[in-house]
Amino acid sequence: MNVTTPIMTPTLFRLLFSFFLTGILTTAQAQLPIRNTRWTGVVLAPTDVQVVLTFRRDTLLITPQHETTPLETMRYEQVGDTLALQKVSGESPCGTSGTGFYRLIYTNNGENLKLLPIGDDCRERQHAFESKAAFRRERLNLAQPPRNWPYLDPVQDSIAGISLYRAYELLKGRPSVPVIVGVLDSGVDITHEDLRDVIWKNPKEIPDNGTDDDKNGYADDVNGWNFMGAKDGTTSEYDQPEITQTYILLKAKYDKADPAKLNPTEKRQYETYQTAKNQFLKRYQASQPKRIAFADTARFWQVASQLREKLPDSQLTPATVRQVDIGTDSVALAIKSVLADGYLPQYGSFGNYLNLVRKNWSRFRQIMGSEALIAFNPDYNPRAAIGDNPANPTERYYGSPRMIIGKSQQLAVHGSHVAGIIAAQRGNGKGIDGVADNVRIMPVSVVPANGDERDKDVANGIRYAVENGAKVINMSFGKRLSPFKEQVDAAIRFAEEHDVLIVHAAGNNGENYDSLPAYPSARYENGKIAQNVLVVGNSTWRLTDGLPSRSSNYGIQTVDLFAPGTEILSTLPNNEYASFSGTSMSAPMTAGVAALLRSYFPKLTAVQVREILMKSSYKPDIQVRKPGRIGPIVPFNTLSRSGGLLNAYNAVKMGIGK
Template structure:
């Protein structure tokens, strides 16, 4: 599951510290009142590369009447009790809560807010799963290890070649995870010491960008000034709020990396036994349970908040979409790589239960049951549902390597209802492109994905970075368009979002090699999404067709 950036940008490029890679940072803090989110700001008015959300509502949508829209979040889980999400959750109108009966006869018992394909009927759930490379090596090694290509029947040589390739990628992953763990484990203590020493030296309780920009009492200490200056630049570009968050995230990164080594890369680990299904039978959908939160809902909760956190209350954050947009939770993404079978079933579940838009902030580089996923994507197309997919966080050119689910079928042109989203930063300068983001002509547009503040489990809030955050920004935009212009098709939504993303001719570092390039070369549109321009375009185009959205002023 390539959800959070990994490796994360080298945050502390300091002479006294080794270079390091960090996971996306997450800071869980209760927030009593609404905060300003840079994502919602306007490039012209605020000099920030947001999507102009607030300006759109204030100027273009204030007299228009919205219609209901359901957005499915296929993810690791959503906290259904969160103060900023509970009002905007989809409620299955045909299901009675907790009676143990499939009231609406859709094949899923008690699916009040969605469905969980990573659990069993006894309420047990998968948390950590294998990487796809691990699953493939475990399956193919007994068949092909030690054999030559010529000794394998011609009909099985393609599979033999796959094993040779995936075996190398598996070894690379093992090496990278080991190196990362050896780096992160001791780094946590080192950073913690630096953080505490700086607090004492500067006489502050928290080392954030404000303190680092003007460190109190440091003017007579050149060494301290140099350190704070370097820290300020790194912290500002990363989107992290303070050094406490850095320390916490390094500790979390070390723990997660160890978990991947012990489980996700363990050829003998068999987590799927919890579910008890035949994972090779992609036609089977009769498994799972109604627990859409699961054991670790951080990622999905953050994604859901970006899309549609309650805009009508006075606490927390504002999602992009509202007020009649509802979130359907579909749990299919473990800590590890998702199964193609689960992804295909999750897409079909969302489509069959009324979703107009599906957010998919996950991905991988092998898809052994791709045909099942492609069939589900085509099913969504036939039913008029837009799919929004994160481009991935490995700084790869996705024109050269496929990031699944793929935006293009094995034959033919790109799907007309499938958007692939790269991650951008808040400033229109060399750091406009998130240095972890995948890129290429198969990336349709970029959207805010660095230091994104959103909902966290337990009615808390925090920052995350990744194309996982950029995709729901666009899914939220699509929901706004669909809500206020309900006649728009999935293909219309994709076209309008892409056409309204004006090209940005800024020199940026190409994520793969840090070479300076024009930002327009990193995606098919060369632009960053903008809700204001998208609504303007939708208004013009629907009016031209004689199907303008309803307006309070016109009644």
């Protein structure tokens, strides 16, 4: 048999299936994929032998280090965190019918691996993997960083990490207290294997009794609150962009207002409305053809059938569809345009494409018509199921204690990734280790999967987190318009008064944050600066001119420091993991270190923690390329207020000295 054939042998399949039936694998979870990885370490055969484990598509090669001929070739199958092995050829006395099952135990964010025996028909194979030392992952692509690069040390490892391992060396033996971190985001998968044990639990709330036991205004808020949720926990994937929201919210008051008669707050809102109105009307007009195309379903399919008759029964291109002559009727032309935009060559013939569209009509209409039907539709109300009044920015008590992810996994993708960076359970042998080791994540859902967050949700989210004990809040989101900025300002001031640090992502436009309209903002409407807000840019692992990410915003007046945010491995819904990049990752990296300081040095105030993080930042004396498309070479210390990179080791040293 060809050992590269991507199938599971019947024996292997039956054994895995029987393991499920007997309960051995019932708790197996999705893990970091072992496929296409290579590891170096020691096997006992019978004495120590340095080997390389190479996991190909479905084959494991065990080769002595510096040699090319494998000692052993095995077929493998990964199911969650369990690995099934079966010999194909090699020197061991193991037969080809015997199977071994091993638990994959990861440490150092997937950089180290141990195979923990569950059961093996071959004692010699089990003995070989009983070495106490872990295998170390080899990078197959040297242009990519190690998975744990954010935790490495810029001096000792020559990688621009935060020196987290060194920080924990300093903290050995020191007591800590639990710290609650509010994650204001899209939502968090609270059942994830690496998150479920670090999710905040409201001690004063009785689950699912429909009663507000702790009298905080939010019934059944056992694990946080979803300000975008309907009563049944469902959450719409779609809200509208900020220009549409602002246009709808402020039109009645400011469309015919006289700016000379407005007070300063009203004048700012008036200017915000005018900006939104100009942009919205352009986008509204541009979306009209799609609105026309989806207005009449029967007409849509009538035109689709006409197109099918005129097109060959073979693979096409979008251009071929556009070239079909169906007359000058505006509706027919709009429908043709939509169908051409949605066609991909892999769909095959146009007839096959239409069958796919018909089977997935609701989703097709939602995606292809989203601009006309949702994003720039002034008559669409994305908040109908929530039941709040979007025009009332002072309304506080609405939403749901639940977020049902269901098929819409993207609802919790971003928030789950952020939460994992901060506090994924350390040392459990699964997935990754978060930054902080004694943290409880409080999920507060305020950011839609599609569209922009609303000021009232952000303000209420901040207040909810503060009122329920959060000492650090992470906000990995932002926008250019803020119709109710005064409400968000008041919430930030409320957090400042209650000693809560807010960590905010600088954004990913590759622009100077000092000159951008960006919200939420640390600058209050009266011009004063909030002392409890820390704004973070995105750095890479390179201690070269590529240290700042090209997409990161920067600003010597408004960005406080940079932190790792490129190729960051973290948690996703349904026990999955992936690497994301952006200041959305840099902020929770920083929030994690802030939580670490507040956990081990609980007397530190939010303002002191902010000050420590800036003063303790690592300040490489290097020239870098300014973020943006074609940025000039500038000193790195001109890109932020601190001029430095987040450094947990230095921060802990300063914490010890306080």
